[in-house]
Amino acid sequence: MAASPSLSEGDARMRSELPAAVAADPRPWLQGEARRGAKHQRPLVQIAPMLDVTYFEFRQFMRLITKRAQLWSEMMPDMTVIHGERKTVDDMLHCGANEPPVVLQLGGNNAETLKEAAAIAVPYGYDEVNLNAGCPSARVSGKGCFGAALMNDARLVRDILCELRKAVTVPVTVKHRLGVDHKDSYEFLREFVTTVAESGCDHFIVHARKAWLNGINPKKNRSIPPLDHERVYRLCQEFPQLNFTLNGGVKSLNEVKEALGRGAYGVMIGRMAYDNPCELARVDTDIYGEAENPATCKTRRALLEAYADFVDATADRNADMHVCMIVKPILGTFYGEHGTRTFRQALSDMAAYEDLNFHKGKTKHAQYIHRAIEIMEVVNPDALDRNLH
Known part of the structure; x- marks a missing residue:
């Protein structure tokens, strides 16, 4: 592995805020990884499955930012995959050759x-299958009786x-909550893990909140039940033969490092991504200890231009997509910067889109992105061209 880059003052300051063990060795989680081989590298950072977010275009945008993080599909209902109209299913399951490591959630x-x-x-290209036992929506856990409702029957999840492990040659994992409704003790969680592990599944992705199956919607289920990362760390200690990914409330790379330093096998990023x-x-x-990050995310300009090029290159696929779905992945590019609202407004100006004939970009979708870049050249050129590495 190539030597790590020297620490900047910002890195040193960040390290001072981390636990002592992590501060002494900035990447202790990489110890032993070289011996695993490329196919068995730990999914240290995972981009969570999110409905109407982690579709193909979003995953391709993520690949402009990171070549190593594990990507996830949206949750795919089994009956939709089996009985859905084939073109719709093909579009839904489409997976780029550059996407692995990428997980299919069912x-x-x-x-x-x-x-x-x-x-x-x-066969579309996924190299892992995950069972959703954590979604709390009424449609899924109520009428559908899957998602988080499955936590009420650990033996069914095990079976x-x-x-699934007999049916596919790729790894099979499970994503779940700390508990459901009033079944929220650590003992309930431990028993769930113990029973499910009898299947041979050894990787549990744990959203560190319980789920309320009735009374609150999925959005509130991501915020109202309190986070309890300590229970995930306790699982890591109590079941050293199993792997646990921490999910929920992680908002910075510093927090990713802290979780990995405390023993999490991986960290799943949701809304932050x-x-x-x-x-x-x-x-x-x-x-991941790579020598460099992708050149396509050196600056926000480079990132947006690379995404616009991707949109042009996949015009046959996206020509009939609404432009809102094309630009949705990039809306947060100027998060925390002056002009972020202007940027988002530029990408939601349907009147401008309808009359667009911009001088950059081959397709109208890409021209719309280039137009937003040009607006940010005036509004905040520093943020547009600042080095992100």
């Missing part, structure tokens, strides 16, 4: 239909994972 409660869905979907994607611009060097 939703359902029937081992046979989940096996069938996995067999259909994995589903057993069958969408709201503030440039926070991830140094993931490859700072977390």
Whole structure:
């Protein structure tokens, strides 16, 4: 592995805020990784499955920022994969050759239909299958009786994972909460993990909140139940033979480092990746120990221009997509910077889009992005061209 870059003053200041063990060795989680081989590298940073967010275009935007972080699909209901209109399913499952490591998340409660869905979907290029046992929405956990509702039946989860592991050759994992409704003790969580591990599944992605299945919506389920990272760390200590990824409330690379330093196998990033994607611009060097980060995210200008080029290059696929879905991945590019509202408004100005004939970009979608870049040249050129590495 190439030598790590020298520390900047900012790195030194960041290190001083970390636990002593991490401060002494900035990447202790990499010890032993070289022996694993490329196929078995730990998913140190994972981009969470998010409905109407982690579709193909968003994942491609993430790949302009990091080559190493593990990407996830949106949650795919098993019956949709099996019985959906084929073109719709093809578009939904489409996976770029540059995406791995990339995880397919499936939703359902029937081992046979989940096996069938996995067999259909994995050949699209996914190198891991995950069972959703954490989504609290009424449509999923109520009428659908899957997602977080599965935590009420650990033996069913175990049996589903057993069958999935027989059906595919890629790893099979489970994503779940700390508990559901009033079943929220550590003892309940421990028993769930113990039972599910009998399937042979050894990687648990834990959203460090319980889920309320009735009374609050999915958005509130991401904020109202209190976070309890300590329970995830306790699982790491109590089940050293298993791997636990921490999910929930992680908002900076510093917090990723802290979680890895405390024993988490990986850290899953959700809203931060969408709201503030440039926070991830140094993931490859700072977390994975790479010699450099992708040139496509050296500056916000480079990132946006690279994404516009991607939009042009995939025009056959995206020509019929609404422009809002094209630009949604990049809306947070100027998070925390002067002019972020102006940038977002520039990408939601439908009147401007309809009449657009811009001098950069081959397609109208890409021209719309170049127009927003030009607006930011006036509003905040420093943020546009500042080095993110």
